[in-house]
Amino acid sequence: MKVEITIKNYRCFPDFKPAQITLQKGCTAFIGVNNSGKSSLLKFFYEFRQLFQVASTGNPWVELAAGRSYGFNFPKEVLTPQDVFCNATNPRPLEIQLQFVPDEADDKEEIQLSPSKIVISVPRNQTIFTALIYQGNQSLPPKTYKFDGVQLIDPDHNFSPVAYLAAVLNVFKDLAETQYIGPFRNAINLFPTSNINEVQTIQYLHISYFDITIGPPFIKKWRESSTGFDKSIIKSTNNITNDLKGIFGFENLKIDSSVNDQTFNFSIDGEVYTLHELGSGLAQFFLVLANIALQKPSYILIDEPELNLHPLLQSRFLITITKYATQGILFATHSLGLARTSADRIYSVQKESDGGSRVAEYGREPRPAELLGELSFSGYIELGFRKILLVEGSTDLKVIQQFLRLYKKDQDVVLLPLRGREGIHNNALEGLCEVRRICEEVYALIDSERSSADAPLQQRINDFSQLCCQAGIKCHILKYRATENYLSEAAIKKVKGNKYRALQPYEKLGDMKPSWDKVENWLIAKEMTLTELETTDLGQFLRKVCEE
Incomplete structure (x- = not known):
């Protein structure tokens, strides 16, 4: 509701x-x-x-x-x-x-x-x-x-x-x-004291920063969760470890509490580190993920998720923690680029001259090149990014990101949302050319919105495809109606339950009963296999993007 x-x-x-x-x-x-x-x-x-x-x-x-x-x-x-x-x-x-x-x-x-x-x-x-x-x-x-x-x-x-x-x-x-996660997560002193005896006397006190448990109680809770008898909790700790491996590109990762519950030991690809020896980004990921995964909140409330993280990791951080919330995530940010690429809804909050504040829906959408600037695209280039993929909207962005992970190429392609009709129209040429000047390898993936196999494409979709061609952008129009029409039956049932089924190729999500919200598409995509994707035109296009 x-x-x-x-x-x-x-x-x-x-x-x-x-x-x-x-x-x-x-x-x-x-x-x-x-x-x-x-x-x-x-x-x-x-x-x-x-x-x-x-x-x-x-x-x-x-x-x-x-x-x-x-x-x-x-x-x-x-x-x-x-x-x-x-x-x-x-x-x-x-x-x-x-x-x-x-x-x-x-x-x-x-x-x-x-x-x-x-x-x-x-x-x-x-x-x-x-x-x-x-x-x-x-x-x-x-x-x-x-x-x-x-x-x-x-x-x-x-x-x-x-x-x-x-x-x-x-x-x-x-x-x-x-569950509320405040700012200054890396400023938290995970270890209240360096005195071992003192740690032993206070380790069972409740030490927290808003809803984040810290210090010895957090270390003790992790140890009990990862070595206890509750299989669901053990599975959660394993999921956290796997998420960190995927995000940071580790081959092997093992996280253990140290003697006397004073710190953590991270075994990473054959080397052992304490938490203080790791970068602030990994420490923040671990601290937040471990807390929310063990609590399983309805909504995660996080203040400034971009703190101490490279733009690449900011969106991954949000997407990763979102999967641990049963309903969703609300976040406050200074980064307009992060809000545009990660949020389904954006509100602007402004201070008024009378001392109060005003909240309003943020409606203005930038041209793609402007969004690249908001995302600090130059920082992506420094990390080796050379490709941009334009997609329909924020829900599609999260789905395609999961599919790119199947090809192990999610760190090679920057995804930009076109915001549907706001970006896909017959006056988009100038914006597309701006993107093409910034990056040589640009692709576009848009829905066909066909109601049947022989239904003609809407004029705006045809026009946009031709404009992409003029700008030197390789555009692929999906064979099926939309990205959700490519989600497999097995993945849908795994996430939503047995009463749900896969969409027919040209069936509209809102017409199916029971249905699900489009914001859940990426959770289903996360459960799909490469084999399921490869048999479709979408999978073949993404492979082309990854290999060219």
Whole structure:
């Protein structure tokens, strides 16, 4: 279920200029300068997580529906409740509105009784909240209802149902299972003291930086996870090791805790290093991956994922951690290029002259050459990159990146999203020529959008293909409708379950029941084999890109 969230009177977002964002599966970016409020948006989900946890169970809603308040706690980083309230001089409460947008596949009867909106109010400087349940434009009249496990029922009217809460409780459950990863990850002192005896006395204390466990407790947790009896946890630690091997190009990697749980020993391709001897990039990857893989959050909230990482590793870092989230990732960044290539949705956050902040969807799309500049393409060239592949959009970018890994060429090709119709049109020649001047080897891969084998191509697709030819760019139009039509049945069932099937060559994803979100395509692509891909025109084109 998609949720439209409006936040009023929270930190730099007063009630006359609230923050409005949409929370849904996939990757969401907040872009802005320092102190603009983008980090506050991430912290909101962290600071009110306990409230969401309370709201994720049915029992409080009997009290809330009756018009009474319910208590919650802020995390330890919030020293007083006053800290989270907007500094604007008004006595009004902090307000959180959640507008629910049901999925087309949801049960129609349940949708009719499900709340359309819930408005949560937190009185200024207090740790209690009230809530109004809306159905349509009317709020549920306050009275004493009963809760039967999935819905509120009215005992005064033959115990008839008045509000179906199951879907809403699942939304709150997802909000309660987020994981916040703050900035300065490489500034964290993993080892609180160098004194061995002192380490031994404090190693069982809870040492953390927001939701990242650090120090001896983290080392101990890794040791117990990798050598314990829980096979699923052991599998998670093995996945982390395999991810690090693939990202950094290691042939062999083994990670062990040292004596007395003071540090880690990394055995890399025959050499042994302690964590302090490794580069900050690998240390950050390991610290974050290990924490999120063992917690398995719904949404990962990460502040400045680009810190201390080369542009090549920034997008890989985001894509890698995204697979450990059940719903998606929200990140705050200074890098517009990273947001454009990694996010499914982008919000700009700007500081206003009155001291508040403004949040708006980021709509302007650059020409491909401009995006290359935002991505610091010169840095890629220094690492040996000589090819650029233009793809439809950010969801396709992640899919193609997984396919290139099958050819072991994902480190040789820079992928750029065209943003669908915004980049694929008959006026694209100038932008394509700019890219061609920057890089000699440029390719383009676009969807055919055919509804059948003999259906003609849309004029804009034909025109774009011809413009690519004029610019010296080798363009391939997919034989099938889109990239998701190339996902194999085995990979789909492995990721989504046995009730799902592969698309027919010209079938539209949204027309299939049950369907999945396009943002999940890359997770399915990750499970495909080279043999499955090689038999298709897509696989043959990618091999050509890799070998030329």
